[in-house]
Amino acid sequence: MRIGIDVGGTHTDAALLQGDTLLAATKASTSADVVSGITAAFDHILEKSGVAAGDIECVMIGTTQFTNAVVERRELAKTAAIRIGLPSGKGLRPFTDWPQDIAEAIGGMDFMIRGGTLYDGAELAPLDEDAIDQAIAKIGASPVRQIAISAAFAPLNSNPEEWVARKIKARMPDALVTCSHTIGGLGLLERENAAILNAALLPFAERVVASFELALKRRGIACPLFISQNDGTLMGAKFVQSFPALTFASGPTNSLRGAWKLTGREDALVVDIGGTTSDIGVLQSGFPRESYNIVDVGGVRTNFRMPDILAIGVGGGSVVAEDGHSIGPHSVGHYLKEEARIFGGEQLTLTDIAVATDALELGDASKVADLDPALVEAARSTMQNMLDEAIDRMRPGGRKLPVILVGGGAALVTEKLTAATETIIPKNSGTANAIGAAIAQIGGEAEQMVSYKDVPRSEAMAKVEAEAKRSAVLAGAAAETLKVVDVDEAPVPYMEKGAMRLRVKVVGELASLGGVT
Amino acid sequence: MRITADDLDALALGSVFLATGGGGDPYIPKLITARALAEYGPAPIIAPADLPDDAFVCALGSVGAPTVSLELLPSIDEASGTLDAFEAHLGRKIDAVAAFEIGGGNSLIPLLAAAARGIPMIDGDGMARALPEAQMMTYAMQGISPTPSVAYDYQGNIAHFDCSDPLEYESVIRQHAVDNGGMITTAEHPMSGAECKAAIIPGTLSFALKLGRLLGDNRGPVNVLVEPLERVFENTIYGACRLVYSGKVGAKTSRVVGGYDVGEAVIESLESDQEPLTITIKNEYLLAQVGAQIIASVPDLIVIVDAETSMPINAERLRYGQRVAVFVIGAPQVYKTASALEVVGPRYFGFEHDYRPFQ
Structure with a gap:
């Protein structure tokens, strides 16, 4: 038996699976103290299922903590950047074009050194070993212990980066090093940025993994721990201590993988309807289709491979215009329970429309009983049209595919989507992300x-x-x-x-x- | 006229539009140009008509694969180093520089050289768009020899070329790029002010800037862009600009035409009864047809923009499902002569039809 946990910004979801069977699932608010949030989730599903902690063979955790750290500029360590590529690239030093606040939080020390490789595998320049020695000495004399190494065409030939990393390890055993070739593809600036972000997260990654391990220990769960990454696969707890940045998009990925697990559909579109947005992704052979575009993480250009997600402003909290012909992008978000009509608030949201059409039983239905039926119908069909149009944009090769609805807002959709061959709302669709984490x-x-x-x-x-x-x-x-x-x-x-x-x-x-x- | 750092986004945007799908991502060239302008001040621009007849001018730009410069990052030295080597080789000071083409990086490289040297960049270029080969520049078509020329590689190595036949020069210089890191900077087509006036397509730099500003001001659904866009091409060196198709990107396939690997993008109409539009790609968008009917072909400009943001889309960024609008702009008059069409017409690219101007 194994447990999948998705630690999101607002909710911590957990699912207990045996083979293909879901034994228990739970959804709770994410606590400020991540450890107690996870132990609470363990308690809940173990109690619900009657399974003993000793029977858990594996725990998989998906987390947005590293993305949030970059976006909010916290928990980031000062990082030195060493780039091997001179004589090319003199004009563009590391940290070029970074937002000032994050450059100040992480940057301040960078080195450009001769060496690297050309597109055809030939040597760009002989590696300047003296300059490397000087750079290591300078970093060693400073308090900085995180180092990102990049080299021209490193995805083609990783030797220069590896050579420098070995040299650093020998001279500074306490240094934490990220080599760019281990984290990104072609595109030196973007790959270097990714390596710097990753290195800056390394001390935080140790603390996060320690807190996960502590949560397992407190509940007497002694089994391997895995963390889910951007592409829907897992990495070991030790691995995430070296590659925290590879978790940046694990949230949407786990929803997609969970939708696959819940339905068995290998090729489908998945719509994850939350409070503020609907995130639309594509399953190809059971895995998320990836985007080829440059990905901006907290204002920094990177080339991480992320699932191709189209987000539109349709969610349970999206505000409906007076005539019902326009929806969102404004959402009451997690103030739904105060601001929506059915909870006595003033705002007309998509959740109110769903209650008015009897699609959903929630709050006080009498508060929406007097809504003009024409308005309700207009809002409902506007929402369906927005979803249909977005789904249509994401269809691979113009093929019509089944659409799987997951997330807390899946119940908003009451009619078959015309852009889909069929519309599927699986059982337990609300915890698809935790289930996705458990099957990576x-x-x-x-x-x-x-x-x-x-x-x-x-x-x-x-x-x-x-x-x-x-x-x-x-x-x-x-x-x-x-x-x-x-x-x-x-x-x-x-x-x-x-x-x-x-x-x-x-x-x-x-x-x-x-x-x- | 001077170009400052504030103009770069608009200039790059206009250039990507006129690059008709090719020319590469302008992100890195934009970064280094911004640094050059910050270091040396704004780049002076001169109209071809204001060039003294006895001025000494050359064309400056990069040759090779934009993909390579994602790793072998360019720098300011390469542009000014190329000019130094060119002057040393010819024993004369350059008075002004001109662009090969309007597109991705090549509209910016002469600009950063101009800023670094304090000499003017000429408002014009040799293509009024992006095209893949050296002999397609109007400088070559007007009989100006591509050489003596110099090439400058990432190490600062300099090579000299002497070869007056444009076709042969193209193959020699391309091979030199392949053998030296995949990307080189060259200064070529030495010419007098008088020769330049006769050969350059005038006004394309300031037009790219104007066009980029228009695109920047009209970000959003493409229906808002159509009318101002059609208007901005009126009374220019280009022919009329028309929206020819709207739809979304369907299948992308590839096949071999005339010895080239050629890609194809199918744009499916949102009206079910309309036949799809097929765009043939070889680096640039070269041919647009509905069934057997040719809507437009090179050297007319075929441009694809995102229907929701109105931003031009490079061929490598074109993606399944994107809602797009396709514009065609008539080629500049200089490309419509029989001799010009021999090197930029559809047959040169391996298509089996003659050029028929877009109406």
């Missing part, structure tokens, strides 16, 4: 720029695939269960024929609990 698998990926003129396609593919598998096994996957789930091949524009950017992603089962998911 282990993954790995690798990316390289290759020329099919020099290396045959099959050989290049095999090499990148082997690299992806190696990283999955390192993260805790059972090698024999690994499957390729995504291959992305894109020609490099304005270059000789055959130059390609090749990325392979593999996913497999947890080695410690083979077959559990």
